[in-house]
Amino acid sequence: MPLLLIAEHDQSNLTASTLATLTAAKAFSAPVHVVVMGSSPEKAAEEAAFFKSVEKVWMIKDPRLAHPLAEDMTETLLDLAKGYDFILAPSTTFGKNLLPRLAALLDVALISDVIQIQDKNTFVRPIYAGNALATVTSNDPIKVITIRPTAFEKAQKGNSSAPFEACPFKESSSPLPIFVRMETSSSERPELTSASIVVSGGRGFQSKENFALLEALADKLGAAIGASRAAVDAGFVPNDYQVGQTGKAVAPTLYIAVGISGAIQHLAGMKDSKIIVAINKDPEAPIFQIADYGLVGDLFKILPELTAKIKKTA
Amino acid sequence: MKVLVAVKRVVDYNVKVRVRADETGIDLSGVKMSLNPFDEIAVEEAVRLKEKGLASEIIVVSIGDASCQESLRTALALGADRAIHVETSLETQPLGVAKTLKALVEKESPRLIILGKQAIDDDFNQTGQMLAGLLRWPQGTFISHLIRNGEEIEVTREVDGGLETLKMPLPAVVTTDLRLNEPRYATLPNIMKAKQKSLEVISAETLGVDLTPRLKTLKVVEPPPRKGGLMVANVDELLDKLQHEAKVI
Numbered sequence: 309m310p311l312l313l314i315a316e317h318d319q320s321n322l323t324a325s326t327l328a329t330l331t332a333a334k335a336f337s338a339p340v341h342v343v344v345m346g347s348s349p350e351k352a353a354e355e356a357a358f359f360k361s362v363e364k365v366w367m368i369k370d371p372r373l374a375h376p377l378a379e380d381m382t383e384t385l386l387d388l389a390k391g392y393d394f395i396l397a398p399s400t401t402f403g404k405n406l407l408p409r410l411a412a413l414l415d416v417a418l419i420s421d422v423i424q425i426q427d428k429n430t431f432v433r434p435i436y437a438g439n440a441l442a443t444v445t446s447n448d449p450i451k452v453i454t455i456r457p458t459a460f461e462k463a464q465k466g467n468s469s470a471p472f473e474a475c476p477f478k479e480s481s482s483p484l485p486i487f488v489r490m491e492t493s494s495s496e497r498p499e500l501t502s503a504s505i506v507v508s509g510g511r512g513f514q515s516k517e518n519f520a521l522l523e524a525l526a527d528k529l530g531a532a533i534g535a536s537r538a539a540v541d542a543g544f545v546p547n548d549y550q551v552g553q554t555g556k557a558v559a560p561t562l563y564i565a566v567g568i569s570g571a572i573q574h575l576a577g578m579k580d581s582k583i584i585v586a587i588n589k590d591p592e593a594p595i596f597q598i599a600d601y602g603l604v605g606d607l608f609k610i611l612p613e614l615t616a617k618i619k620k621t622a
Numbered sequence: 623m624k625v626l627v628a629v630k631r632v633v634d635y636n637v638k639v640r641v642r643a644d645e646t647g648i649d650l651s652g653v654k655m656s657l658n659p660f661d662e663i664a665v666e667e668a669v670r671l672k673e674k675g676l677a678s679e680i681i682v683v684s685i686g687d688a689s690c691q692e693s694l695r696t697a698l699a700l701g702a703d704r705a706i707h708v709e710t711s712l713e714t715q716p717l718g719v720a721k722t723l724k725a726l727v728e729k730e731s732p733r734l735i736i737l738g739k740q741a742i743d744d745d746f747n748q749t750g751q752m753l754a755g756l757l758r759w760p761q762g763t764f765i766s767h768l769i770r771n772g773e774e775i776e777v778t779r780e781v782d783g784g785l786e787t788l789k790m791p792l793p794a795v796v797t798t799d800l801r802l803n804e805p806r807y808a809t810l811p812n813i814m815k816a817k818q819k820s821l822e823v824i825s826a827e828t829l830g831v832d833l834t835p836r837l838k839t840l841k842v843v844e845p846p847p848r849k850g851g852l853m854v855a856n857v858d859e860l861l862d863k864l865q866h867e868a869k870v871i
């Protein structure tokens with residue numbers, strides 16, 4: 309009853325979401341095999357082999373996997389997948405793009421965004437932007453699952469060494485997309501979904517330039533920067549900063565929401581944070597109902613003061 | 623070029639949903655229903671292609687009970703040309719929906735299929751990818767930009783690391799993200815006109831598709847509530863709480 313975990317990596321390291329998926333995989337008490345696909349997957353495959361729970365690493369190397377397409381990955385994995393009872397990937401845009409295609413061609417359902425594994429056939433997943441939690445079960449012969457990374461701890465690297473096996477790349481015989489370019493929002497800050505502190509800004513900032521105030525606070529705290537949909541739509545920050553139902557789900561130790569009113573769809577992405585701080589000029593803002601600490605006031609006065617005083621006390 | 627768009631009727635995005643006391647699901651009685659916001663964006667994108675002369679006909683599809691026809695009329699009022707209602711009393715799940723759409727694609731031969739990336743009720747985010755897989759067509763998911771150049775489209779995808787641009791040959795399946803466009807409102811004359819447009823009803827059985835749900839919901843509960851907030855008076859108090867009470871900085 310082995311389990312296949314499809315690793316997400318950046319051609320050198322496994323992503324934090326993959327490490328969380330490794331932890332989730334333990335709940336199945338099944339031998340874990342990890343598949344690493346890439347143009348240079350060696351380093352990530354080696355890293356995967358270190359984890360105690362991993363019994364085998366499949367390595368698929370091909371230049372066409374430099375910018376992997378769901379179409380190619382699906383054809384490559386289809387035969388391999390048939391030998392497994394469980395197939396897991398993180399519920400990131402990588403996993404969300406790939407796993408439904410794979411599940412459909414295996415003729416099984418995909419159980420997406422799982423936050424809790426009750427037993428091998430029973431899973432909990434949020435619905436309605438996290439306003440309800442559904443417990444679902446599937447009788448399909450292969451369970452294909454995406455794991456919400458913030459719901460599981462990152463697996464700790466052991467010192468075991470699982471064996472490697474090469475697996476061939478199989479190009480899709482049907483027409484394929486062609487990769488044109490990737491515009492990365494380069495940042496020295498921690499990655500949003502795995503940062504222990506996230507500071508997030510909303511419409512209250514009024515302009516792109518004013519986000520500098522939030523950046524100063526983030527730098528002081530070593531935090532990642534997030535944003536509400538309103539701030540992204542207004543063009544204050546790039547799209548991949550968006551926290552919420554349709555953006556990223558985060559669960560840091562400390563989440564500071566500044567100038568964010570707290571629409572349902574934003575709360576869906578951050579309400580599992582350990583401590584939530586809300587700073588907003590409107591005392592009626594819904595964000596205060598879920599915040600551990602609320603401070604009513606003008607962010608343009610509060611933020612510089614907060615940033616300055618953290619320096620003093622740190 | 624024919625464009626096919628699928629739409630779903632969901633609880634309006636502004637409604638705060640309530641879980642039924644018997645934990646069997648969401649209480650839908652008297653709740654405002656709307657077109658799924660991502661599907662509205664899909665309809666809008668199809669209409670814009672048609673307005674630019676890049677699409678010849680827009681077919682809008684919905685699968686479910688008779689209430690879907692309301693969503694189809696909305697889509698027709700927004701500019702779709704004709705509608706197909708695939709009638710079923712079964713709960714619709716992504717794989718069954720993808721198979722149904724595949725059967726319709728074989729009948730209608732669209733060159734482009736535009737779907738919302740996810741429905742805001744079950745939050746699955748699967749149908750477009752599943753349909754593309756079953757058809758073995760290229761897929762462009764979570765797109766915020768779409769250009770058609772002859773028999774090819776270029777799409778920009780909103781992915782975790784930023785923005786990815788792909789080119790792909792038609793036919794193709796794309797799924798919409800929020801920033802693809804800002805949907806228009808249906809005007810009264812267009813709502814009236816929509817009533818005259820063709821709305822075909824087909825039963826799921828005649829398409830020969832198995833819509834039996836694969837996932838069974840055992841229970842639906844509310845998430846554990848967060849305890850009420852404490853208001854602090856100033857920055858000093860906030861910092862004191864974060865350092866000495868919450869111990870997070």
